[in-house]
Amino acid sequence: MKSYVTATAALFCLAAPALADGHASGDPAAGEKAFKQCKSCHMVADGDNVIVKGGKTGPNLYGVVGRTAGTADFKYSKDVTAAGEGGLAWDEASFVAFVQNPNDYLKEATGNDKARSKMTFKARKEEDAVNIWAYLASVGPES
Numbered sequence: 001m002k003s004y005v006t007a008t009a010a011l012f013c014l015a016a017p018a019l020a021d022g023h024a025s026g027d028p029a030a031g032e033k034a035f036k037q038c039k040s041c042h043m044v045a046d047g048d049n050v051i052v053k054g055g056k057t058g059p060n061l062y063g064v065v066g067r068t069a070g071t072a073d074f075k076y077s078k079d080v081t082a083a084g085e086g087g088l089a090w091d092e093a094s095f096v097a098f099v100q101n102p103n104d105y106l107k108e109a110t111g112n113d114k115a116r117s118k119m120t121f122k123a124r125k126e127e128d129a130v131n132i133w134a135y136l137a138s139v140g141p142e143s
């Protein structure tokens with residue numbers, strides 16, 4: 001019994017850092033380049049401090065790390081809003097999954113088969129999504 005408890009505690013310690021909001025396993029420099037795919041629709045701006053000049057079709061991605069889904073100043077789809085109300089806050093895993101297939105991710109996150117995102121773009125490479133997350137974490141507010 002004792003060894004079981006110890007093993008569980010050890011596993012928990014290993015898993016804990018990966019669960020932290022700011023966790024990023026990608027390469028921020030590669031992510032900065034890959035962000036080109038996103039910038040037609042998304043800017044990264046801390047108020048007047050514009051880090052990446054981009055479009056307004058999608059929400060500002062400054063501070064997206066750890067942010068509750070659907071809570072920037074933007075007119076979101078009801079399904080992103082519902083996911084946020086259901087407790088979704090962006091971490092690496094949810095971000096990487098969403099960015100590769102927003103509709104499928106929202107269906108899963110909300111349990112609603114009809115969920116649809118206003119984001120019509122899909123990142124083709126998981127690696128790009130992982131690196132973009134690292135980039136956004138590196139320019140965002142301390143988390």
Ligand code: HEC
Pocket residue numbers: 035037038039040041042057058059064068069070071072075076077078079080090095098099116117118119120121123132
């Ligand atoms: C064609 C325009 C377009 C492109 C290109 C695009 N997005 Fe989006 N994105 C949107 C829209 C619109 C939304 C709002 C979704 C909704 O309300 O359903 C969104 C939402 C998001 C969200 C949720 C943000 C929040 O505040 O909850 C993330 C994260 C995101 N996009 C990341 C990305 C990344 C990373 C890329 C590049 C790989 C990208 N997007 C490319 C239009 C786009």
